[in-house]
Amino acid sequence: MAGIHLDAVGGIAGDMFVAALLDAFPDLRDRVLADARAVLPDGYGARLIESRNGALRGLSFGLAEPAHDHEGHHHHGHEGGAGSFLDMVGRIRSAALSPGTSEQAVAILTLIAEVEAAIHQVPVETVHFHEIADWDSLLDVVAAGSIAAALSGSHWTVSPLPRGGGLVETQHGLLPVPAPATVALLTGFAWRDDGVGGERVTPTGAAILRHLIGGEGSGATLSGRLAAVGTGAGTRTLQGIPNVLRALVFDAAPAPAPRQRVTTVGFEIDDMTGEEIAVAADRLRAVEGVLDLTVGQVQGKKGRVMQSFRLLVRPDRTDAAIERCLLETSTIGLRVGEDQRVVLPxxxxxxxxxxxxxxxxxxxxxxxxxxxxxxxxxxxxxxxxxxxxxxxxxxxxxx
Known part of the structure; x- marks a missing residue:
């Protein structure tokens, strides 16, 4: 399991996310591009090219539109058909996609639909996307879903997000930045103001973050051995900073061994023979819920030599173990406490x-x-x- 930190230098959009991750994981390119093509109409495709934004190189991801015919016209026979939530979901679910891609892509798309429905006060089933584009966004959502499925089990974090500012043009007219859908999706995430305006985080980028990170928000960091870095370039040129998203991939650190709650039962014996102690210890070890038992020699008051019993017991079997200790040994009292143990797999x-x-x-x-x-x-x-x-x-x- 990898740890992946998204460094939102210029911001995050769906195409920037896909490009950054395919730069970091080049072995995923064939899978992701095939999934992307599978949901697009005839003639459309996905492009992944080397690019540069500011001083940084990276990859750019986007829609490859149909070529001109001999009269100079575009083939747009399917254009406009993917704008509704149900149309997009239907196209995703009917496409021949890699394992897990459909579920992940629909989950991302549903996040956008739910906030759009709340903003415009309409049922989710009737949502037409107004703050995201058409085939471009379907392409980004499916490609991101393919990446999420391929990297299932990874731990994701993101840096504080650039707030941007101003207005963005949508099918509803001009809306404030961050767009209403973006704000709704990223409530709880950390933001920063770097003084550069414009739309820095798109609704599709926001939905991808919410899907991968959940409600934990941003600002967390990862540490460990840096295994790979990917850079996804945005389409805009920003004043003074590169418009890129970086993906920093860290080798998975072994998960800490889980702590288990246990009960400790202890007592000392000074009036049993060695044979009796050995028999008692064997019988106590066989009691259900007794995880371990040790017997050691200690010196008590007045120099008396005693045998000290210490049992580790499952908490739900403590009473049964105590009853057995009082039955199998000559002790007339014992100590009971709670403890924790760490057990390696x-x-x-x-x-x-x-x-x-x-x-x-x-x-x-x-x-x-x-x-x-x-x-x-x-x-x-x-x-x-x-x-x-x-x-x-x-x-x-x-x-």
């Missing part, structure tokens, strides 16, 4: 060595895996024989 498997089947515990650690053969399975007439069997079993396991 592990799996159990078997390996064959010299005809014997040996249980192997494989534990996942930050630096890789460690193996340990089950001691009870190591049969041999000497320590050297048992160690040899252990070595063969651990060497033969497939990690």
């Amino acid at each position: 592990r799996r159990l498997s078997t390996a064959e060595a010299d005809g014997a089947v040996i249980g192997i515990k494989t534990v996942e650690r930050a630096g890789g895996w460690t193996l340990k053969a089950e001691s009870d399975d190591l049969a041999g007439d000497s320590l050297e024989a048992r160690r040899r069997l252990k070595h063969l079993a651990e060497r033969g396991i497939d990690r």
Whole structure:
């Protein structure tokens, strides 16, 4: 699982997001471009080209319109047919797309439709998009959905977003920047004012952020080994800064081992024989819910030597474990407390060595895996024989 930080230097739009991610993950280009073409009418396509904005190189992504015919006319037979929410959803769901693309793209589109419906006070089913373009936005939404599906499980963050300013022209006339749909989608996100006006975050870019990051907002950062950087260029030229979105890809850091709540039960014994203590310990280990038990020697008051019992117990089985301690040992009192333990992921498997089947515990650690053969399975007439069997079993396991 990768960690991907979106650095909104110039802002974010759907085409900038797609270009930045395809620059960072070039192996996704064939998939994404094929998905994009699948939802467009005949003659239309997607283009991904090298470009430069300000002093920075990057990629530009966008709609490749039909070529002129011999009379100099465009082929626009399908133009205008993707403007309604239901039309766009129908086209996405009926297209032959890569696994997961349809679900992700429809989810992004639905976010835009829901805020548009709320702004214009109409049912979602009747929404016609007025703050986003037509085929361009369908292209961006599907390409972004294809990327989100391909990178499923990644952790996304974004820098504070440039607010911009002024007015933007839409099918509803002039609207304030950020556009109403953008503001509704990115409530809770951090913004910044860098003094550069214009529309810096589009509704499609906002919906992609909301879909990938949810309600956590922006401003968070990632750390770790930087594995790749991608730059997506916008279509506008901004005064004094490059109009780009950067995608910084970090190697996934291992997730911290989860903490588990446990109950500790402890007591000391000074009037049981060694054999009685061994039997009691074996029986307590077998009690349901007892995760571990240790017995150690301690010195009490007046120099008395005692055996100290310490049990780790699942919280829901604490009472049963206490009752068993009082039954199996001579203690007349014990201590009970709550604690936490951290357990590394592990799996159990078997390996064959010299005809014997040996249980192997494989534990996942930050630096890789460690193996340990089950001691009870190591049969041999000497320590050297048992160690040899252990070595063969651990060497033969497939990690």
